[in-house]
Amino acid sequence: MRPSSGLLIFFMVFFLLAGVLARSLADKRNTQEENFHTLREVVLHLGLSDLALSTEARYTRHPAISDSVVVSMDHPGAIDHFPSTFFWAPVR
Amino acid sequence: MGRVLNILDYALCSLRRKLLKNVSVFAIFTLVIFLFCSFQLVSRALTEAAEQLLTTAPDITIQQMSAGRQISIASSTKMELAGIFGIKKIKERIWGYYFDESNGANYTVIGMHAPFSDSPGDRLPGLSEGRLPAPGERGKVVVSDNIRNHLQLGSRKHFSLFRPDLTQAGFETIGLFDGKLEIVTADLILMTLADARDLFAIPDKFVTDLLVYVANPNEIETIARKISLKLPGSRVITRNQILKTYKVVFNWRSGLGTICLLTALAAFVILAWDKASGLSREEMKEVGILKILGWQTGDIIFLRFCESLTVSLLAFLTGYLLAWMHIVYFDGILFRPVFLGWSVVRPVFSLAPSFSIENLLLVFCLSVVPYLCATAVPAWRAATVRADSVI
Numbered sequence: 001m002r003p004s005s006g007l008l009i010f011f012m013v014f015f016l017l018a019g020v021l022a023r024s025l026a027d028k029r030n031t032q033e034e035n036f037h038t039l040r041e042v043v044l045h046l047g048l049s050d051l052a053l054s055t056e057a058r059y060t061r062h063p064a065i066s067d068s069v070v071v072s073m074d075h076p077g078a079i080d081h082f083p084s085t086f087f088w089a090p091v092r
Numbered sequence: 093m094g095r096v097l098n099i100l101d102y103a104l105c106s107l108r109r110k111l112l113k114n115v116s117v118f119a120i121f122t123l124v125i126f127l128f129c130s131f132q133l134v135s136r137a138l139t140e141a142a143e144q145l146l147t148t149a150p151d152i153t154i155q156q157m158s159a160g161r162q163i164s165i166a167s168s169t170k171m172e173l174a175g176i177f178g179i180k181k182i183k184e185r186i187w188g189y190y191f192d193e194s195n196g197a198n199y200t201v202i203g204m205h206a207p208f209s210d211s212p213g214d215r216l217p218g219l220s221e222g223r224l225p226a227p228g229e230r231g232k233v234v235v236s237d238n239i240r241n242h243l244q245l246g247s248r249k250h251f252s253l254f255r256p257d258l259t260q261a262g263f264e265t266i267g268l269f270d271g272k273l274e275i276v277t278a279d280l281i282l283m284t285l286a287d288a289r290d291l292f293a294i295p296d297k298f299v300t301d302l303l304v305y306v307a308n309p310n311e312i313e314t315i316a317r318k319i320s321l322k323l324p325g326s327r328v329i330t331r332n333q334i335l336k337t338y339k340v341v342f343n344w345r346s347g348l349g350t351i352c353l354l355t356a357l358a359a360f361v362i363l364a365w366d367k368a369s370g371l372s373r374e375e376m377k378e379v380g381i382l383k384i385l386g387w388q389t390g391d392i393i394f395l396r397f398c399e400s401l402t403v404s405l406l407a408f409l410t411g412y413l414l415a416w417m418h419i420v421y422f423d424g425i426l427f428r429p430v431f432l433g434w435s436v437v438r439p440v441f442s443l444a445p446s447f448s449i450e451n452l453l454l455v456f457c458l459s460v461v462p463y464l465c466a467t468a469v470p471a472w473r474a475a476t477v478r479a480d481s482v483i
Contacts, residue, residue, distance in 0.1 A: 002097075002101055003100075003101045003104035003105055003108070004097055004100050004101050004104060006104070007100075007104065007402070010406065014409050014410075014413065017413060018413060021413065021416050021417060021420060022447075024420050024421070025416070025420050025444060025447070028420060028442060028444040029444045029446070031442075032442060032444045035272045035273070036141075036144055036145060038217045038218050038270070038272070038273065039145050039218070039273055039275065039276055040144075040145060040147065040148045041148070041216070041217045041218065042216065042217065042218040042269075042273055042276060042277065043145055043146065043148045043149055043276060044148035045216055046202060046204065046216075046280075046282065047149070047150045047153075047183055047185055047204070047303040048146075048149065048202075048276055049146065049149045049150065049153060049329075049334050050146075050276075050334075051138070051141065051142055051145065051146075051275055051276055051338075052200070052274070052275065052276055052277065052278040052279050052280070052437075052439050053138065053275070053431060053432060053435075053439065054431070054432055054433045054435050055197070055198045055199075055200070055278070055279045055435040055436070055437045056198070056433045056434045056435045056436075058189060060433060060435075061189070061198070061200060061279070062200075063337050063338075063341055064146075064149075064329065064333070064334040064337040064338070065153055065155065065301070065329055065334070066162075083429075083430055083433040083434060084430065084431055084432060084433030084434075084435075
């Protein structure tokens with residue numbers, strides 16, 4: 001067997017796994033869409049404005065409607081100390 | 093074609109001869125791509141979830157500000173807005189946080205006028221069991237399963253929370269949010285407006301915000317502007333602004349996580365450059381022999397290109413596939429703690445981002461291309477070695 005045949009086998013296995021993964025992703029997205037339909041109803045009736053991802057501080061729990069100035073809000077020069085806010089950009 | 097295949101075969105054999113070194117490079121490269129891509133996918137899944145779920149958020153939210161902080165707003169403010177044409181409905185709401193000292197958890201309390209739902213029988217689709225508090229009922233709440241566990245209720249239905257003066261307010265759980273809805277309800281305690289006012293000791297006729305629903309979605313911005321003019325010192329937040337917040341909240345360019353991962357990628361590229369540029373005696377000898385056998389400089393550059401491309405492409409495909417598996421089958425378990433932070437109440441939700449060709453190209457351009465560039469110059473230097481100087 002030529003060494004390049006091994007490469008071909010790798011690509012075939014890759015595409016096979018990618019196909020299985022694509023199928024699983026499609027199923028997951030369908031289930032998610034059904035849940036989202038219910039979630040949108042809940043958001044509508046309760047007037048929710050944020051996702052309940054990080055409940056550690058008000059500006060991570062409700063970034064959309066809590067105080068707009070959040071960095072250094074605890075005292076001047078304080079570095080934002082919650083891990084989840086490392087991923088969050090200031091809103092302009 | 094035959095020539096290309098032969099050179100590719102030779103390149104693969106060459107990689108196999110230095111198996112340990114190449115496997116190490118492949119493993120590190122795969123890991124960097126896996127981490128970078130996983131982060132991108134988790135971030136995109138959350139952004140997409142926010143964009144899709146918050147499309148039914150209130151058209152306009154009005155809050156009263158004082159000294160840059162939010163304070164309660166008088167319910168009578170509704171009357172001042174009555175003259176604005178186009179407003180369909182205004183709902184009063186109290187929301188706040190209750191810190192549970194026993195376990196360090198923060199609960200979000202939402203108080204609204206019952207009936208909460210416009211649907212017949214006041215039935216909310218998101219309840220797995222029980223019902224919503226009826227108009228006039230006091231001390232009845234709907235909570236999530238997550239909160240029930242944190243309050244250690246078990247089969248009990250009654251619990252109490254402390255008012256600011258440390259007296260206790262008793263509540264009965266009459267409904268439970270469906271576990272599938274935790275992405276928005278994980279920390280929610282839903283009660284009537286009167287109960288929320290009593291719990292937070294908010295004066296009568298005051299609420300935390302007003303939710304305005306507009307008849308024509310095209311007029312939201314205009315009506316928001318009119319409200320701002322009518323209510324000085326208020327903060328008026330439109331649904332578009334909420335959606336925009338979430339667009340930037342998980343923006344990959346701004347996150348420290350991305351910077352860390354790009355730094356790791358840059359460190360790896362420098363390592364690749366260093367390894368590739370430090371030609372060993374054996375490698376120089378190999379080039380010399382190939383040249384004596386009739387290989388041209390171009391052939392040797394192509395050979396080195398095949399080696400780099402094989403390692404980087406295999407690492408990219410493996411890392412990319414593993415990242416998707418991490419998201420689809422394990423719901424981003426490695427990055428979840430970073431996104432959820434130090435929260436005590438942690439929602440259970442699944443991640444399913446859409447596949448986008450832009451993301452694939454982005455990861456490809458930030459990983460494979462720099463690696464190929466980093467190994468190009470060393471490959472050229474190796475190829476231009478004079479045969480008689482190394483044999």
